[in-house]
Amino acid sequence: MSERTRFGPAGVPPMFRLMGATTLDVPKLLHEEGLDAFEYQASRWGPKPQVKQEDAQKLGEEARKNDVKLSMHGSYFINLSGKKEVVEASKRRLIACAIAADWMGAYVVVFHTGFYGKVEKSFAFKNALIALKEVSAEMKTLGLKVKLGPETMGRKFQVGTIDEILTINQEVEPTQLVIDWGHLHALHQGTLKKAEDFRAIAEKVEQKLGTEALRSMHCHFSKIEFSSQGEKRHHTLDEERYGPDFHMLAEVIVDFGLHPTMICESPILDIDARKMQATLKEVLDSKQAKAEP
Numbered sequence: 705m706s707e708r709t710r711f712g713p714a715g716v717p718p719m720f721r722l723m724g725a726t727t728l729d730v731p732k733l734l735h736e737e738g739l740d741a742f743e744y745q746a747s748r749w750g751p752k753p754q755v756k757q758e759d760a761q762k763l764g765e766e767a768r769k770n771d772v773k774l775s776m777h778g779s780y781f782i783n784l785s786g787k788k789e790v791v792e793a794s795k796r797r798l799i800a801c802a803i804a805a806d807w808m809g810a811y812v813v814v815f816h817t818g819f820y821g822k823v824e825k826s827f828a829f830k831n832a833l834i835a836l837k838e839v840s841a842e843m844k845t846l847g848l849k850v851k852l853g854p855e856t857m858g859r860k861f862q863v864g865t866i867d868e869i870l871t872i873n874q875e876v877e878p879t880q881l882v883i884d885w886g887h888l889h890a891l892h893q894g895t896l897k898k899a900e901d902f903r904a905i906a907e908k909v910e911q912k913l914g915t916e917a918l919r920s921m922h923c924h925f926s927k928i929e930f931s932s933q934g935e936k937r938h939h940t941l942d943e944e945r946y947g948p949d950f951h952m953l954a955e956v957i958v959d960f961g962l963h964p965t966m967i968c969e970s971p972i973l974d975i976d977a978r979k980m981q982a983t984l985k986e987v988l989d990s991k992q993a994k995a996e997p
């Protein structure tokens with residue numbers, strides 16, 4: 705697949721459902737809209753894949769046919785830093801997601817690492833790191849090709865600061881960098897205010913993981929409302945009172961020559977994904993026009 709910034713929704717757009725479409729129809733419908741990524745939602749899954757292997761493979765075929773890059777959002781019922789039984793059950797759920805993601809040919813299974821709970825944050829994080837290394841070893845034994853994508857989180861009690869995610873990416877193989885920009889903004893009470901704030905994150909990633917990891921990052925984006933505890937709810941790009949502003953990220957994408965996969969998590973999934981795509985094109989065109997003599 706060619707290296708370009710791709711855009712798509714987190715889950716099946718509500719309008720597709722109203723039209724009577726099934727999940728299998730989604731890649732074609734997205735392609736018709738000019739979109740080229742799709743994050744399949746396995747968010748309620750338990751310890752076994754909740755899709756038939758045959759259907760997962762068919763979805764993968766449809767995605768490839770329509771040039772749609774597939775990712776999976778894994779189960780929400782994962783806590784890799786909790787009590788032993790909880791961690792064991794979480795590992796089973798994550799592996800079930802990874803198995804099905806592999807059937808689909810999805811390139812990453814995105815997940816929420818866990819909660820700090822009552823223990824020291826660094827202790828909770830270390831436990832999660834150990835559990836993830838065990839998951840990755842089991843994935844290798846199973847011959848799975850999909851990468852693990854721990855996501856940057858937006859609430860204070862969740863494991864997943866940018867530093868923690870970068871450390872996991874350094875220490876666990878194979879991983880894919882997943883940055884949720886709305887979460888970063890919400891966790892730190894609205895820190896992404898100007899393009900430089902996005903640029904600083906990009907520089908930090910490049911320094912820790914290298915240029916290729918930065919260029920090919922997987923992103924979630926939407927505007928977000930937050931409280932003192934962090935993330936409260938996702939909003940559409942048109943809601944001016946909320947941040948962050950995608951235009952600023954688009955500038956960084958162009959300046960650094962990035963080609964991320966951008967998954968839109970706003971309430972109007974595909975519509976805002978297209979808006980982001982148009983914004984990136986605008987930024988690219990205006991910078992090119994300026995560069996010409």
Ligand SMILES: [Zn+2]
Pocket residue numbers: 777814815816855
């Ligand atoms: Zn998520």
